[in-house]
Amino acid sequence: xxxxxxxxxxxxxxxxxxxxxxxxxxxxxxxxxxxxxxxxxxxxxxxxxxxxxxxxxxxxxxxxxxxxxxxxxxxxxxxxxxxxxxxxxxxxxxxxx
Amino acid sequence: xxxxxxxxxxxxxxxxxxxxxxxxxxxxxxxxxxxxxxxxxxxxxxxxxxxxxxxxxxxxxxxxxxxxxxxxxxxxxxxxxxxxxxxxxxxxxxxxxxxxxxxxxxxxxxxxxxxxxxxxxxxxxxxxxxxxxxxxxxxx
Ligand SMILES: [Zn+2]
Numbered sequence: 099x100x101x102x103x104x105x106x107x108x109x110x111x112x113x114x115x116x117x118x119x120x121x122x123x124x125x126x127x128x129x130x131x132x133x134x135x136x137x138x139x140x141x142x143x144x145x146x147x148x149x150x151x152x153x154x155x156x157x158x159x160x161x162x163x164x165x166x167x168x169x170x171x172x173x174x175x176x177x178x179x180x181x182x183x184x185x186x187x188x189x190x191x192x193x194x195x
Numbered sequence: 196x197x198x199x200x201x202x203x204x205x206x207x208x209x210x211x212x213x214x215x216x217x218x219x220x221x222x223x224x225x226x227x228x229x230x231x232x233x234x235x236x237x238x239x240x241x242x243x244x245x246x247x248x249x250x251x252x253x254x255x256x257x258x259x260x261x262x263x264x265x266x267x268x269x270x271x272x273x274x275x276x277x278x279x280x281x282x283x284x285x286x287x288x289x290x291x292x293x294x295x296x297x298x299x300x301x302x303x304x305x306x307x308x309x310x311x312x313x314x315x316x317x318x319x320x321x322x323x324x325x326x327x328x329x330x331x332x333x334x335x
Contacts, residue, residue, distance in 0.1 A: 106264055107227060107273045108297040117268075154295075156257035161265075163257060183261045186277055188292040188302075189218065189252035190284035 101129055101174045104181040112140035121180075126157055127170030129180050144182075154185035197276070197301045197317045198233040200335045206237050208312035211280035211305040217249035218242055222263040223276035223301060232275040232301050233335075238263050252291075253279050276301030276317075283307070286314040288327045296320045301330055 103119045110116065114137075123129035130151075134141045146152055157164045158181045164172045174180060203223075210219045221239040225232060240263060242253045255263075255277075267274050277300055281287075286306035288296070296302060298320045306313045317330040 104264070104268070107275060108299040111299060117273075156261070158257075158261050161258075161261065163261075181261060181264065183257050183264065184297055185257060185295075186220075186255040186260055187253065187295040188220075188277075188279055188289070190281040190289055191251040191291065 099124055099174075099176050101176075101178045101180050103129055103133060104179060106182055106184055108184055109140060109143060109182060112137050112143065123174055123180075125170065126159060126164050126172045126174055126180060129174065130157070130170065130182075156183045156185060157181065158183060196231045196331045196333055197303075198231065198333045198335050199317075200234075203234050203237060204315055207278050207303060207305050207315060210237070210239055210278075211282075211307040211312050212310060214242070214280055214282075215307045215310045216282045217246075218244075218251065218253040218280050218282060220253040220255060220277065220279040222255075222260070222267070222274045223278060223303065224267045224270065224272040225275045227273055227275050227299075234275060234301075235272060237278065238266060238274075250282055251284070274300075276303060278303035278305065280304070280312075281306045283309065286316040288318050292318075293320065293324075293327055296324070296327070298322045298324065302327070 121129045121132045223234045224236045225234040243256045244252045286304045302318045305315045318327040319330045
């Protein structure tokens with residue numbers, strides 16, 4: 099059982115520049131844990147101190163956000179593509195009135 | 196360093212002017228080689244903030260950014276940065292920009308004064324996320 103984990107450019111400094119990784123996993127959580135075990139420096143960019151996934155990281159299996167399918171417990175099948183997607187926002191003013 | 200063409204510069208300025216008085220946003224597709232990023236095309240993305248907030252805020256939905264990542268990969272390119280406009284505001288990142296930024300990406304900001312684009316700058320976030328540094332733009 100292997101999934102392909104797609105690493106966004108912003109996180110590749112932590113994966114030796116690798117764009118994608120083959121990871122054996124049966125759930126999204128297992129895949130992300132395996133990634134963090136292989137590349138420990140990536141942990142603080144993925145998890146809060148509490149162990150929760152950081153709010154600005156979204157994970158997709160194929161084109162489906164795991165928020166709608168049970169989060170890290172979402173099952174993955176052989177050949178699935180798991181993608182880490184950072185949240186992107188900004189704006190001109192410092193103070194939000 | 197960010198390598199840009201005049202064509203990309205013009206496209207981002209046009210996007211900023213077309214979006215005025217709201218902020219426009221999008222992804223920068225290209226190639227990264229160490230600290231040097233070369234932009235080969237822009238990928239406009241709809242500003243997903245509530246319409247009455249778009250004059251000073253932008254947000255890209257995870258779904259839209261996921262599609263941008265997939266499209267870049269399909270073309271053999273990478274997402275190397277993000278661009279957005281600052282309507283009637285200098286082309287400098289706000290504290291809000293910094294809080295929502297990620298290291299590695301180039302952040303292009305174009306100021307749009309009364310509907311006309313003025314300055315186009317690029318910024319990089321430090322690895323500790325503490326501050327934005329102006330990035331040198333080299334013209335191709
Ligand atoms: Zn901004």
